[in-house]
Amino acid sequence: MADDTSAEVSEPRQNTKAQPNTDLPVKEHILMVNDLPRGERYYEAMKAKIRPGDVVLEVGTGAGLLSLVAASLGAKHVYTVEQSPVLSRVAEKVFAANGLSDKITLINAHSKDLVALDLIHEKVDVFVTETIGSQGLDEGILLIFEHIKPLLAAGARLIPESVSFKHCLVNMSGIRERVEIMQPVFGFDLSALNAELESNLLYWLNPIEPWREISTVGETRSYDLLNFEPGESTQTCEITSTNICDGMFTWAEFKLSDEVVIDTRYRHLGCNWANSVHFMRRGMVEYGQACSAQFNVTDDKLGWTINWAIGPC
Ligand SMILES: C[S@@+](CC[C@H](N)C(=O)[O-])C[C@H]1O[C@@H](n2cnc3c(N)ncnc32)[C@H](O)[C@@H]1O
Structure with missing residues (x-):
């Protein structure tokens, strides 16, 4: 995929737009x-x-x-x-x-x-x-802020206040083969399944599944939850390991107060949120290459879109 002359090698991907998942068992x-x-x-x-x-x-x-x-x-x-x-x-x-x-x-x-x-x-x-979803906005938190806005006193304090989105590239050898048709099964071509597979675009990582970060972490600008302004933000991460790149791992970080942030990245047993990976066309990336990603936080307030490109620094 990526070589020294490629300026843009990945495909635009991924809308996480979802219905708010609000009725949990x-x-x-x-x-x-x-x-x-x-x-x-x-x-x-x-x-x-x-x-x-x-x-x-x-x-x-x-x-x-x-x-x-x-x-x-x-x-x-x-x-x-x-x-x-x-x-x-x-x-x-x-x-x-x-x-x-x-x-x-x-x-x-x-x-x-x-x-x-x-x-x-x-x-x-x-x-x-x-009401924080694993991808940040997918439980409808921005709509909730709109609903309660008329009830707030001047200078009301908000928990959380704002959100930003983070990402890094990952190698997922061992997972990809299970969740996509990558080779014939008993010699039969079943790859037509791939085109139908929603999770081909977004795969939720189970914490026990092996995967490896192969870039530094990029972070979007901060989005104010009460006075939310949709828009695009571009950031770059750098490849830290020459490796096969399977996709982009994304999570959200919410500012609760000056001292406290909470993020939706799975870190410990019992963590409430799930990690998610956006698959891309599989290929080699090289140490030192830059990956630039545009996060477009959409104005339906439930989702966001990312596009990214990998090229030489
Ligand atoms: C993630 S749980 C948090 C529960 C609790 N506050 C806690 O922290 O342990 C979110 C809860 O919000 C409720 N909820 C989500 N969206 C809502 C909305 N727009 N109006 C009222 N309840 C909502 C859900 O039914 C769910 O019980």
């Missing part, structure tokens, strides 16, 4: 609250941003963990919004079990109906949401 919530590094980052950011007497709004209550944290940090009142009736029932029980039902009002609704329901009669000082 209860067992996913157990995994989520047991993912302590995730919870600790939110806890730290909430400690930094919530002051005694604040009115706090959370969208995406789940089992109620973050609303309990807000109440325990001295919020005057917490409004917490959950679309799932099952989880709303669970959260009500959780608030009662922790003696905090009088501090927390649970609203079983979708955030899009929040203003119309007119259930919150005071301005919100701190807004919290953990």
Whole structure:
């Protein structure tokens, strides 16, 4: 694929646009609250941003963990919004079990109906949401910010505040052969399957699967979540190992507070998010080559597109 004279060797790829995945089964919530590094980052950011007497709004209550944290940090009142009736029932029980039902009002609704329901009669000082998808925006977090914007007090503090996207190139020998038809099976050509395969474009890595980073990490500009401006951002990473390149590994990093960021890269057993790789035409890349990628964060607010090119430095 890439040689010393090639200026542009990869194919434009990849739209991660997805329907927001908002109705997670209860067992996913157990995994989520047991993912302590995730919870600790939110806890730290909430400690930094919530002051005694604040009115706090959370969208995406789940089992109620973050609303309990807000109440325990001295919020005057917490409004917490959950679309799932099952989880709303669970959260009500959780608030009662922790003696905090009088501090927390649970609203079983979708955030899009929040203003119309007119259930919150005071301005919100701190807004919290953990509706972060593995690719960042795919749980609909930007739409949620739009829904709650009219409820915010001037200067309201937001958790998270902004997002950027990161990427690096990867070698995935051992995986690619399983998830794509790369050679005849019993001598038969089954490659027509490849054209039909959605995951040919985006493959979610299971944590036990072997893969190797072969470039430095590139990062997009930061996108403000409350005043989101769609647009393109270009960045370069450098090949650190002459190798076969299978694709681009991408993840999102959210700023929760000045001191705290959280990213969706799978790092530890029990991590709540999944790694994702965008396959490209397989080929050699060489140490020192540069890969330039354009991330176009789209204005439907659910997804983004990347194109990239590899060429000599
Ligand atoms: C990732 S879970 C977070 C749960 C909990 N806050 C925690 O951190 O453990 C997101 C929750 O948000 C809910 N949710 C997602 N989008 C929503 C929306 N637009 N309006 C109301 N609830 C939403 C989902 O049903 C899910 O329970």
